[in-house]
Amino acid sequence: MTLPVFLELVEIKAKTASVFPFLLGTFYALYHYHQLHLGYLLLFFIAMLVFNMAVDANDNYQDYRRATHNQALNFREKTNIIGVHHLTPSHIGWMIFWMIIGSAGLGIFIASQTGWPVLWVGLFCYAVGFFYAGGPRPISTTPFGEFFSGMTMGFMIFLLSVYLNTYDVVQFNAAFVGPIFVASGLSVCAIANLMLANNICDEQEDLSLKRRTLLYYIGHQRALVLFVALYIIGFVMLISAVALGYLPRLMLLTLFTIIPVWQNTRQFLAKQVKKETFPLAIKNLFLITLAQVIFFGLGVWLHV
Numbered sequence: 001m002t003l004p005v006f007l008e009l010v011e012i013k014a015k016t017a018s019v020f021p022f023l024l025g026t027f028y029a030l031y032h033y034h035q036l037h038l039g040y041l042l043l044f045f046i047a048m049l050v051f052n053m054a055v056d057a058n059d060n061y062q063d064y065r066r067a068t069h070n071q072a073l074n075f076r077e078k079t080n081i082i083g084v085h086h087l088t089p090s091h092i093g094w095m096i097f098w099m100i101i102g103s104a105g106l107g108i109f110i111a112s113q114t115g116w117p118v119l120w121v122g123l124f125c126y127a128v129g130f131f132y133a134g135g136p137r138p139i140s141t142t143p144f145g146e147f148f149s150g151m152t153m154g155f156m157i158f159l160l161s162v163y164l165n166t167y168d169v170v171q172f173n174a175a176f177v178g179p180i181f182v183a184s185g186l187s188v189c190a191i192a193n194l195m196l197a198n199n200i201c202d203e204q205e206d207l208s209l210k211r212r213t214l215l216y217y218i219g220h221q222r223a224l225v226l227f228v229a230l231y232i233i234g235f236v237m238l239i240s241a242v243a244l245g246y247l248p249r250l251m252l253l254t255l256f257t258i259i260p261v262w263q264n265t266r267q268f269l270a271k272q273v274k275k276e277t278f279p280l281a282i283k284n285l286f287l288i289t290l291a292q293v294i295f296f297g298l299g300v301w302l303h304v
Helices: 003-009 014-035 038-066 069-076 091-116 116-133 145-166 173-184 186-202 203-208 214-218 220-243 249-270 276-301
Strands: none
Touching: 003 038, 014 038, 014 173, 014 186, 014 276, 038 091, 038 116, 038 145, 038 186, 038 276, 091 116, 091 145, 145 173, 145 186, 173 186, 173 203, 173 214, 186 203, 186 214, 186 220, 186 276, 203 214, 220 249, 220 276, 249 276
16 A cells, blocks of 8 residues: 555545644643643644544445445445555455554553543544444434534544643633633534535435435535534634633634635535535635634734
């Protein structure tokens, strides 16, 4: 397997959905608590990234395995990366297994050093990661895919990044978690929209594979309305977080991304084609989260 094929298998282009929330959580810890635990933070970053890659590789692997005989030529050989690049499924399965074991080992060590909250939140994330593509009814084939992807990557990674830097000075309770949830709201919504855009573009394929995603229940047009609404909710949560003092005022400059985000959204609303317009949702996620990272970093540095 070549490096470009491996990166495609683990969907490296979508890793901003986990890396940027990690950075935002780190900045949040600096902004509010003025401290970092760089060793644990680095180990968590490695464990998080490896597990995220394993989850996306497993999604491709499970899709390949579940394709029926009648779908094999169309899906396995022409769409799924394992079939397109003639990869050996058993090799992919073992690679995913060892990636999960390695990341879990790092996670258990971090939890043993920093406390039970890391273990419980980590177990939740691993459960979501496993059942996202595994089990008799994977989350990705249900109407809950958007919710779990947004909450796990947008909120849980943010939360863990904050807690690992502050575990020795905070109590893990509602007063600690609540503000972090509001502060992560825009990321949660943008990540959920990435999943929603993917499901909108894959509507016919999902039907043929008997996946009953959110789109199956609410319909195509309502899904497009939800796509717009999630961006609106996210930006409202950003404004609320700044007004409540959870985020620095400079984070309001993120609102300038509304212009390109809306332009991309209008193009997506006009046509929903996987290869043509789904990348627009990826661009929106990148713009939104990159802007938050930049302006949060500047807010921490300038104390504004």
